[in-house]
Amino acid sequence: MTVSFKFDSLQYLDTDGAVVFEPLPEWANDAAILIPLYRTMVETRAFDAKAVALQRTGQLGTYASSLGQEAIGVATASVMTADDVLLPTYREYGAQFWRGTTMAEILLYWGGDERGSDYAGPRGDFPISVPIATHACHAVGVAYAMKLRQQPHAAVCFVGDGATSKGDFYEAINAAGVWRLPVVFVVTNNQWAISVPVSKQTAAETLAHKSVAAGIAGRRVDGNDCLAMKQAATEAIDNARNGRGPTLLEALTYRMSDHTTADDASRYRSAEEVDAHRLQDPIDRLRRYMESRGLWADAEEQELHDATAQRVEQQVKVYLDTPAPAPQTMFDHLYATLPRAFDAQRQAVIEEK
Amino acid sequence: MPEVTLVEAVNTALARAMGTDENVVVLGEDVGVNGGVFRATAGLQERFGEARVIDTPLAENLIAGTAVGMAAHGLKPIAEIQFMGFIYPALDQLLSHASRLRTRTRGRLTCPLVLRAPFGGGIHAPEHHSESTEALFAHIPGLRVVIPSSPARAYGLLLASIHDPDPVVFLEPKRIYRIVKQDVADDGHALPLDVCFVLRSGTDVTLVTWGAMTHETIQAADALSSAGISAEVIDVATIKPLDIETILESVEKTGRCVIVHEAARSGGWGAEISAQIMERGLLSLLAPVQRVTGYDTVMPLFRLEDRYMPSVDRIVQAAHATLGFE
Ligand SMILES: Cc1ncc(C[n+]2csc(CCOP(=O)(O)OP(=O)(O)O)c2C)c(N)n1
Numbered sequence A: 001m002t003v004s005f006k007f008d009s010l011q012y013l014d015t016d017g018a019v020v021f022e023p024l025p026e027w028a029n030d031a032a033i034l035i036p037l038y039r040t041m042v043e044t045r046a047f048d049a050k051a052v053a054l055q056r057t058g059q060l061g062t063y064a065s066s067l068g069q070e071a072i073g074v075a076t077a078s079v080m081t082a083d084d085v086l087l088p089t090y091r092e093y094g095a096q097f098w099r100g101t102t103m104a105e106i107l108l109y110w111g112g113d114e115r116g117s118d119y120a121g122p123r124g125d126f127p128i129s130v131p132i133a134t135h136a137c138h139a140v141g142v143a144y145a146m147k148l149r150q151q152p153h154a155a156v157c158f159v160g161d162g163a164t165s166k167g168d169f170y171e172a173i174n175a176a177g178v179w180r181l182p183v184v185f186v187v188t189n190n191q192w193a194i195s196v197p198v199s200k201q202t203a204a205e206t207l208a209h210k211s212v213a214a215g216i217a218g219r220r221v222d223g224n225d226c227l228a229m230k231q232a233a234t235e236a237i238d239n240a241r242n243g244r245g246p247t248l249l250e251a252l253t254y255r256m257s258d259h260t261t262a263d264d265a266s267r268y269r270s271a272e273e274v275d276a277h278r279l280q281d282p283i284d285r286l287r288r289y290m291e292s293r294g295l296w297a298d299a300e301e302q303e304l305h306d307a308t309a310q311r312v313e314q315q316v317k318v319y320l321d322t323p324a325p326a327p328q329t330m331f332d333h334l335y336a337t338l339p340r341a342f343d344a345q346r347q348a349v350i351e352e353k
Numbered sequence B: 001m002p003e004v005t006l007v008e009a010v011n012t013a014l015a016r017a018m019g020t021d022e023n024v025v026v027l028g029e030d031v032g033v034n035g036g037v038f039r040a041t042a043g044l045q046e047r048f049g050e051a052r053v054i055d056t057p058l059a060e061n062l063i064a065g066t067a068v069g070m071a072a073h074g075l076k077p078i079a080e081i082q083f084m085g086f087i088y089p090a091l092d093q094l095l096s097h098a099s100r101l102r103t104r105t106r107g108r109l110t111c112p113l114v115l116r117a118p119f120g121g122g123i124h125a126p127e128h129h130s131e132s133t134e135a136l137f138a139h140i141p142g143l144r145v146v147i148p149s150s151p152a153r154a155y156g157l158l159l160a161s162i163h164d165p166d167p168v169v170f171l172e173p174k175r176i177y178r179i180v181k182q183d184v185a186d187d188g189h190a191l192p193l194d195v196c197f198v199l200r201s202g203t204d205v206t207l208v209t210w211g212a213m214t215h216e217t218i219q220a221a222d223a224l225s226s227a228g229i230s231a232e233v234i235d236v237a238t239i240k241p242l243d244i245e246t247i248l249e250s251v252e253k254t255g256r257c258v259i260v261h262e263a264a265r266s267g268g269w270g271a272e273i274s275a276q277i278m279e280r281g282l283l284s285l286l287a288p289v290q291r292v293t294g295y296d297t298v299m300p301l302f303r304l305e306d307r308y309m310p311s312v313d314r315i316v317q318a319a320h321a322t323l324g325f326e
């Protein structure tokens, strides 16, 4: 017998930004809350377009775009405190920017420079995890440490839909349940893992269903509805911090871009499918909502775009002006103190011209 | 004969194997509809169907473990790991099962699988996409580790790996996936496994390498030749089991040996080759064996990768060091 049950998806706003579900959270009328969310999403998108352009002109390595997914990271990070720990994938710049990782740092990373992972802002955050789902287990470890050290914080781990097929992910949610850890797994379900659609990853009805076997809370949310995303993240992180256990939060979205700049998505999905998702855009949606409430106007929009363009240019300049590291720096952080055994190799790197 | 790149030769060999043996299946991430992120499996799903060219869920342990089960039960799986950097969840299956199923069951169950993965640096790829850890696999008893260095050898060695009754880890140097084209007849002829290929004969120094580094090594041999030094170049190809005889014969003739690999130095496969030369060819050596390798650091991100990888210059200098030894 197959047991069947539903995970409804939390959504407040339709694609026009009209309210379809009430009551709205109290802060949903607060410009001081909404505008920073909106601003960071706009900045993330502007950054993204610039990064793709840099890659196309040979000034950046392969880059993974977050186009269309900005609300998930930004809204989630907006609920985190500085002492919480973020464990991101390569597509959550919105969350990283909110927490103070800089655009220049992200560019350095994709530009082939380790210094891009030495975040000046959030010192405890993990670097981008490229080996899929491996960091889900790190989140368990971080949350365990928080619990043991009696810190009222949470670990927030982002993974993709594809990542939920990996053993690491199951192992992590299972252990998080056993130890009732202060951790939230945000599954950014953008429908695709490179060329593989979710329907080929799992026969489970939703990814939130995977929470059931792990014995942890499961939740689905419209990840392109910034309000719903913030509300769902608020509840999940609040539960984590207050000893009410972990949550698997499935955030529904769509990968508007190619997988990375090295990919050509037209090989496996149609332009019509992509176009159909333009309507869902999280930035347009929040703007329309704010406009409808009189919280935002054209003049402010123009000002934001100008300021954002300047900010991105300034960060690109920081990136491009960063000289390449000296070759021997490849030994600098290998151990706390470089053992003598490496002296000869380090010298050889210096001497080789 | 068609001129093909290394990755096209892989594709041709896969198609040939699938066309001649219906038990051959291909599985991995993005291998079907997308034809592989490097196009190695392009067109196979259209030709042979979804049941035989399988887009798996994103799970490398699954891919390798499934291949073990398939191989033990009559299929010939060719599994693709998208990049060597993501092969490590599969290591458990290779080490604990694929390599020893025959031994454990006294030959009752066997594991004729091929696990393919692109590897190596030099293409300015993101983090985790540039390492060369072939020695990890070569260390495992019961595995074969095969590394082609040209389109022709990719075709012939892959067919041989597919025909082989034991598990083969087939590592494809992605830096040279597309840099040269070669005439490769799709005639179904396999090349022999477990033997080195002598790419160039010479009398003064033996240069031993494999994979993408054959290119720098040949260039080094050219540079040495301009200086009046005759270098023999050996492409090891099957690094495990190692054809030490061919290397020893060469060293007997030249008295000098330089081993070149991209991988980190300590415990790299060059160490094994060097040890075997000491054990069996010490008296033919006129100079200590030299190694030109990556450093014992984490593979740097790409701004420094050129400084990490062995250069033609470093190879030439090492050859000179063997010649200048007194
Ligand atoms: C363990 C592992 N296997 C394979 C890859 C290659 N790869 C990079 S991204 C990706 C798809 C990931 O899909 P998903 O988890 O849905 O995240 P998305 O890229 O959609 O954000 C794959 C297969 C990898 N990085 N890590």
Ligand SMILES: [Mg+2]
Pocket (backbone or CB within 6 Å): A160, A161, A162, A188, A189, A190, A191, A192, A193, A194, A255
């Ligand atoms: Mg995805």
